[in-house]
Amino acid sequence: MESKRLAGEKAAEFVKDGMVVGLGTGSTVYYTIMKLAERMKQGLVFKGVPTSVETEKIAARLGIPLISKGEINKIDLGIDGADAIDPDFVLIKGGGGALLREKIVAEAADQFIVVADPGKFVPNLADVEIPVEVIPFASELTEKHLKSLGCHTKLRVNNNTAFITDNGNYILDCKFEEIKNPKELETQILRIPGVAENGLFTDMANKIITLNALGEVVILA
Ligand code: DER
Numbered sequence: 174m175e176s177k178r179l180a181g182e183k184a185a186e187f188v189k190d191g192m193v194v195g196l197g198t199g200s201t202v203y204y205t206i207m208k209l210a211e212r213m214k215q216g217l218v219f220k221g222v223p224t225s226v227e228t229e230k231i232a233a234r235l236g237i238p239l240i241s242k243g244e245i246n247k248i249d250l251g252i253d254g255a256d257a258i259d260p261d262f263v264l265i266k267g268g269g270g271a272l273l274r275e276k277i278v279a280e281a282a283d284q285f286i287v288v289a290d291p292g293k294f295v296p297n298l299a300d301v302e303i304p305v306e307v308i309p310f311a312s313e314l315t316e317k318h319l320k321s322l323g324c325h326t327k328l329r330v331n332n333n334t335a336f337i338t339d340n341g342n343y344i345l346d347c348k349f350e351e352i353k354n355p356k357e358l359e360t361q362i363l364r365i366p367g368v369a370e371n372g373l374f375t376d377m378a379n380k381i382i383t384l385n386a387l388g389e390v391v392i393l394a
Pocket of ligand 1: 197198199200201202253254255256265266267268269270271272275
């Protein structure tokens with residue numbers, strides 16, 4: 174999709190020589206990764222920290238040097254997509270099932286850039302399900318606790334079996350009637366024993382690269 178490509182490629186311009194770059198997951202940041210591989214052939218020197226096995230495979234196939242586990246002590250720039258963006262730049266992520274590693278990388282990054290087609294902007298976060306990664310052990314108890322926060326939960330499945338994340342966990346997609354305070358809800362969900370992470374990313378996006386109504390790439394800060 175052209176808008177994904179334009180937004181994704183623009184983000185690659187923010188990578189400077191010597192950077193450690195958090196490589197997000199999904200179809201928009203895919204274009205960032207492709208552009209970075211192209212720039213690497215022109216001399217750009219950087220290392221990547223992949224946020225999923227999927228991204229790790231794409232980056233490895235392109236010859237992008239990756240920092241292996243245990244050696245990540247600084248991330249200069251994180252670049253990732255999003256499933257929904259509200260007027261306060263609160264994100265919902267996790268549509269691709271990579272939210273746990275994505276949030277670790279986004280939080281650690283000195284700067285976090287989101288790349289998104291215009292369709293990701295929503296007036297109300299409650300229009301979108303929040304993915305919650307839960308430990309399989311006694312997940313039905315975790316689900317019950319989540320429901321007590323006032324949401325409908327749905328176990329994410331893949332080919333009629335529970336979807337399993339790169340970390341060996343389940344995902345419950347949670348639909349809330351309304352989300353008055355995203356930061357508070359993010360904390361409430363995280364407090365539930367059995368929850369590994371949730372897809373509300375509040376106060377994290379430093380820049381959002383998207384397109385305006387004229388189809389021009391814009392950088393919202
Ligand atoms: O799971 C995620 O948060 C991914 O970043 C993804 O959902 C982004 O969406 P995209 O594939 O439309 O870029």
